[in-house]
Structures are given as C-alpha cells and as structure tokens.
Amino acid sequence: MAYWVYILRCADGTLYTGIAADVDKRAAVHNRGRGAKYTRSRLPVEVVYREACPDKGAALRREYRIKQLSRPQKLALISIYQRKQGSVMKKVAFIGTGNMGGALIQAACQAVGPDQVVITDRDAARAQTLADQLGCTAVSGNGEAARQAEYVFLCVKPQVMAGVVGELVPVLAQQRDKVLVTIAAGIRIATLRGWLEGLDYAPAVLRIMPNTPASIGMGMLALTGEPEAREEHFQGVEDILAKAGRVERLSENQMDAFSAIAGCGPAFVYPFIEALADGGVKVGLPRQQAMVYAAQMVLGSAAMVLETGKHPGQLKDEVCSPGGSTIAGVAVLEEKAFRSAAIQAVEAAFHKTVELGKS
Known part of the structure; x- marks a missing residue:
C-alpha cells in the first residue's frame, strides 16, 4: 500500500512533517483540530509538499530524513516541489x-x-x-x-x-x-x-x-x-x-x-447473489434482508478463500455435514450443472474477448 510523506505549512508559518495513506484526508483531520498536538494551535494548515513512497516503512524513513533538515533546507525542498508542480504534467x-x-x-x-x-x-x-x-x-x-x-x-x-x-x-x-x-x-x-x-x-x-x-x-x-x-x-x-x-x-x-x-466475473456473481436472495424471499425472508444476507455471505466466503489459502472444495466440505441441509443444496447445484455453467461462462467470455481483439 502506497504511503505519502507530506509537509504542512501552519498558520504561523511553521512547518509540520508527517506521513499518511491519504494526504488530503489527513490534512482535513488536522484542520478539524484532530491531528497532531503541534498543529492544533496553529490552524489552518495547508499541504505544501507531498512525496509518494512504496510503503509505510519507506515513508517513515523518508519522514525521518526530512525532519533532520534545517528550516532553510525544508523551504528549499518545498520550493523545488512547487516549481515542479507548476511546470510539470x-x-x-x-x-x-x-x-x-x-x-x-x-x-x-x-x-x-x-x-x-x-x-x-x-x-x-x-x-x-x-x-x-x-x-x-x-x-x-x-x-x-x-x-x-x-x-x-x-x-x-x-x-x-x-x-x-x-x-x-x-x-x-x-x-x-x-x-x-x-x-x-x-x-x-x-x-x-x-x-x-x-x-x-x-x-x-x-x-x-x-x-x-x-x-x-x-x-x-x-x-x-x-x-x-x-x-x-x-x-x-x-x-x-x-x-x-x-x-x-x-x-x-x-x-x-x-x-x-x-x-467479466462480477456480472456472473451478481445474478447469483440475486438468485440466492430470491430463494430467501421464497422461503419467507424480506427482500432487503435476503439481499444483504446473500451479499455478505459471498463477501465472507471469498475472504475465506483468500485468507485461509484453502481450496474451495475443502471449504465447501467443511460446511457440509453428513445428511445435512447444505449437502442437499449442493446436490441440487450439481444436478443443475452449476459448475459446468460457470466454466462455460468463462470460456464464452474468453472467446469473445479474443474476438474483440481481432476486430
């Protein structure tokens, strides 16, 4: 995740250096009086320098180096940055x-x-x-x-x-x-x-x-x-x-x-969520609740695949109890060729994409 080093000019002319994932949002926090203790009595502040870093660790190291600069050196850094902003794309x-x-x-x-x-x-x-x-x-x-x-x-x-x-x-x-x-x-x-x-x-x-x-x-x-x-x-x-x-x-x-x-996949998932919600309505849930339950379930299930690293088949088996309701539902999906339909959808999208590239 990218981080930024920034310098704020306070109302009294002093300079404050910090880091943030979102500089504009952080500056707004400072201007609401909820930032660093240093800036609370020197409002308003404005961003006069920002520098992108690849991650938080790099931003912290760069922040430390800037803080070691004298005020004239910081002003020179700001001046170069602002000239660049005015002349570069x-x-x-x-x-x-x-x-x-x-x-x-x-x-x-x-x-x-x-x-x-x-x-x-x-x-x-x-x-x-x-x-x-x-x-x-x-x-x-x-x-x-x-x-x-x-x-x-x-x-x-x-x-x-x-x-x-x-x-x-x-x-x-x-x-x-x-x-x-x-x-x-x-x-x-x-x-x-x-x-x-x-x-x-x-x-x-x-x-x-x-x-x-x-x-x-x-x-x-x-x-x-x-x-x-x-x-x-x-x-x-x-x-x-x-x-x-x-x-x-x-x-x-x-x-x-x-x-x-x-x-293309999101357009395959949305009808699935809608269909699950339809099923929920059919068995007695209010429409809005059914939609939320289905969407959150899909979100959480996707997170389980990414965060646990387990194969989706293993995660499916962990939900299915012998003779239970889940395996009964899975059997219907298999009977209706759910997985085959998903595979064919990906194949169709792939071939169409290749075709578009040739046109």
Missing part, C-alpha cells in the same frame, strides 16, 4: 469516464490526489459531473487530456480505440515522456503500437485489466507490459491504482483469460 489523464473508467478515476483521485487527475469524455457533461464530484479536472478533447499528464489511461471501448489513439499521435510526437495505459479487452500492445503511425520513437505502453469493484477499493486488476517496459512505469501505474484493489503483474498472453474471470 499532472500525474494521470483518463480518456473515457464510463463505468470502468469512472471506477479507476475514483481510485486514482484517492491514491494520487484529485489535483493530479485530469479527465475527458465524448460526453462532456458526464465528465464534468464526475470531476465536480471528485475534485479532479475535466478538459475538452482527448489530445488536451493527454497533453496535460504523464500517464494516459485509455478507458474507451475496443471498437473505438484505434480512432482515439490516432488522435493522440500529434501530442505524442511533441511530448515524448508519456506512458499509455490501455484497459481495452482483447487489444494487444502490439496492435496498439500499430496505430501509433508516424512516430519516430516507441512510447511506453502498458496494459491493465480492471473490474468494477475497483471503485470501492476491492478490485482485482492485472498489469502487463512489453519486456522492455521500465520498472518505473510499472511502479507508476501501481501507485495510481493503489486504492483500486489488488494488482497482479501477468504476461500479456494471460490477460484475456484473466479478463474472462476477473473482468
């Missing part, structure tokens, strides 16, 4: 604010701060509404969004990706420090590179496959890139997605299979 731009793009935008605003996020969409009103909600910046046009940021996330449908990439070529020709990140199912990095005609260099291109639970920080995301992709680029994307959920690096030839499970 924002951290990330998102082209496309649909369901999946919106989920990632929300996570990015939490991870790197809304001031570092710029968004755009062909539906300008939708982009502006989302920007107003999250505090990030909406701009007009894909080229303008790409011009303003270091990392450019392409969150559009596979069918329109070629046209969007083509719009970015003039910007990429002028600014060589961009990192393109595509979330389109089925489109390989080599295919995207083929659309970057006219460039005399090869921009960094990474590919992620997210899912919608990323919007609440419980996503399952895959990240891949070409063998020559730099570690700093992988780390940069992981920092941006730090609040989205679990990120795994995969080889590109595994991405379509991953998408069929983790990307």
Whole structure:
C-alpha cells in the first residue's frame, strides 16, 4: 500500500512533517483540530509538499530524513516541489469516464490526489459531473487530456480505440515522456503500437485489466507490459491504482483469460447473489434482508478463500455435514450443472474477448 510523506505549512508559518495513506484526508483531520498536538494551535494548515513512497516503512524513513533538515533546507525542498508542480504534467489523464473508467478515476483521485487527475469524455457533461464530484479536472478533447499528464489511461471501448489513439499521435510526437495505459479487452500492445503511425520513437505502453469493484477499493486488476517496459512505469501505474484493489503483474498472453474471470466475473456473481436472495424471499425472508444476507455471505466466503489459502472444495466440505441441509443444496447445484455453467461462462467470455481483439 502506497504511503505519502507530506509537509504542512501552519498558520504561523511553521512547518509540520508527517506521513499518511491519504494526504488530503489527513490534512482535513488536522484542520478539524484532530491531528497532531503541534498543529492544533496553529490552524489552518495547508499541504505544501507531498512525496509518494512504496510503503509505510519507506515513508517513515523518508519522514525521518526530512525532519533532520534545517528550516532553510525544508523551504528549499518545498520550493523545488512547487516549481515542479507548476511546470510539470499532472500525474494521470483518463480518456473515457464510463463505468470502468469512472471506477479507476475514483481510485486514482484517492491514491494520487484529485489535483493530479485530469479527465475527458465524448460526453462532456458526464465528465464534468464526475470531476465536480471528485475534485479532479475535466478538459475538452482527448489530445488536451493527454497533453496535460504523464500517464494516459485509455478507458474507451475496443471498437473505438484505434480512432482515439490516432488522435493522440500529434501530442505524442511533441511530448515524448508519456506512458499509455490501455484497459481495452482483447487489444494487444502490439496492435496498439500499430496505430501509433508516424512516430519516430516507441512510447511506453502498458496494459491493465480492471473490474468494477475497483471503485470501492476491492478490485482485482492485472498489469502487463512489453519486456522492455521500465520498472518505473510499472511502479507508476501501481501507485495510481493503489486504492483500486489488488494488482497482479501477468504476461500479456494471460490477460484475456484473466479478463474472462476477473473482468467479466462480477456480472456472473451478481445474478447469483440475486438468485440466492430470491430463494430467501421464497422461503419467507424480506427482500432487503435476503439481499444483504446473500451479499455478505459471498463477501465472507471469498475472504475465506483468500485468507485461509484453502481450496474451495475443502471449504465447501467443511460446511457440509453428513445428511445435512447444505449437502442437499449442493446436490441440487450439481444436478443443475452449476459448475459446468460457470466454466462455460468463462470460456464464452474468453472467446469473445479474443474476438474483440481481432476486430
């Protein structure tokens, strides 16, 4: 989990250094008088410096080093940071604010701060509404969004990706420090590179496959890139997605299979939850209670698989008593080919993803 070192300037001009997973939220705590004892009598405070660290331990070490600096040295550090903020790109731009793009935008605003996020969409009103909600910046046009940021996330449908990439070529020709990140199912990095005609260099291109639970920080995301992709680029994307959920690096030839499970999977699970709730209503539970019971059960069962490391079959056996009600229900699922249907759903999603990548 990414952590940040930050410096606050207090109302009396003094400086306070701390660490936090979310700097803006922590600053708000300080300004409510619930932060460090030092800042309580020096309100209001403002964030004048922030630095990303890979984890809490690294942040604590960096905080210690900054605290050892003299005040002039700290002011110099702040000055360099603020000049950089005024002249350098924002951290990330998102082209496309649909369901999946919106989920990632929300996570990015939490991870790197809304001031570092710029968004755009062909539906300008939708982009502006989302920007107003999250505090990030909406701009007009894909080229303008790409011009303003270091990392450019392409969150559009596979069918329109070629046209969007083509719009970015003039910007990429002028600014060589961009990192393109595509979330389109089925489109390989080599295919995207083929659309970057006219460039005399090869921009960094990474590919992620997210899912919608990323919007609440419980996503399952895959990240891949070409063998020559730099570690700093992988780390940069992981920092941006730090609040989205679990990120795994995969080889590109595994991405379509991953998408069929983790990307499409939520849409397979939701009808299951609904059906369980329907069953609960049928046997006498109120609808809302049945829905909560079913959803919480699925959440807890998934956590059991992840946290215990046990095989799902073993966990299933631990619930089933000989001659009991659970095994009776499991027998019905087997009779109705529940597992076979789930396997076929993944296979169908996989083949469709491959097909989309070829179109």
